[in-house]
Amino acid sequence: MDQYRRIFENLHTAILTLDNQLRITSANPACEMLFAQSRNQINLQPISSIIHTPQLLESLNEALKSGHPFTSRSCQLILLNKNESTVDYTITPIDDSKTEDIMLLELNPIDRLMRLAREDKILNYQVTNRAVIRGLAHEVKNPLGGIRGAAQLLEKELPGQNLHEYTDVIIREVDRLRALVDRMFGPNQPLNLEAISIHEILEHMIRLLLAETKDGISFHRDYDPSLPALEGDKDQLIQAILNLARNSIEAMKNKGELIFRSRVQRQFAIGNIRHRLVIQLDIEDSGPGISPDLIESIFYPMVTSRPEGTGLGLSIAQDIVAKHNGLIEVTSQPGQTIFSVFLPLEHTNEF
Ligand SMILES: Nc1ncnc2c1ncn2[C@@H]1O[C@H](COP(=O)(O)OP(=O)(O)O)[C@@H](O)[C@H]1O
Ligand SMILES: [Mg+2]
Incomplete structure (x- = not known):
């Protein structure tokens, strides 16, 4: 029996037993x-005082009445403290007259799995993006070089000054296209790594933003002062985070709150690599949010909802962070959009 107890205590799945009033009679540490x-x-609390999800409570009552087990997938649990968690759950009525326990409830949180699947998708995008852009850059830039050279030669041969305006158009447009392709590719330089404080990067950036924004935006800092230094390319990281913050300011139309939050995450997976320490940097704004049909594609280059937008800011930011083995994620609802930048600390921790 002791052995079963030990197994019960160590399971990752949250397991509860309930009596015929649906009160909790036992729970393991995962609960x-x-x-x-x-x-x-x-202990002995009615389950309905802890979990507020009508679907789950109905299923429990149903199982109690019918004596049949029940399983549901991807159910959104609403918990007492307003926290939410997505779980798969199974209800099993136990036919055991010797004990008070009537029902077994297993809750298997899948948030983490869902997050990993989502990240996998973002990382895959990123690889595809880069391959497409690299191919495009190559195909476009080579002929552009030829066109520009030919236009310059032509310019010299042209008899009249008035015809130069045509070659000027060719050269100007070629230069514009080349600059566009370069920007799509993001900063192409290798990383110039140094030990930097993420807060130094944020402060530098806030100074830049204060100079360019109106008073309607209030900046808030919520830093974890114990964060260790990070090995990174300061200029490129400033650019990445600046792209996120500028989007927030644009989305808020110069009125709202912008929060910079820094935290450390332990044993945190990015893609399929588990890192001992990861810096999480949130850029949170109180703007209108990102519409659900756009949010899946905003990290793609050229995706924009703004008439004057280029749609390159997020793809460049994601690219820079990916070169640091990190990842940018987003969650958004009207009034609260959070871009989270995850940067592993591998190089600097001394484990
Ligand atoms: N904080 C935000 N709030 C609302 N929408 C955002 C936010 N950040 C990004 N977006 C959306 O993502 C799109 C892509 O952003 P980005 O790649 O920087 O390109 P651009 O800023 O040129 O449009 C934006 O056009 C906007 O629709
Ligand atoms: Mg932008």
């Missing part, structure tokens, strides 16, 4: 994690 409450706090 404490999920509900952010101790076992003493939840």
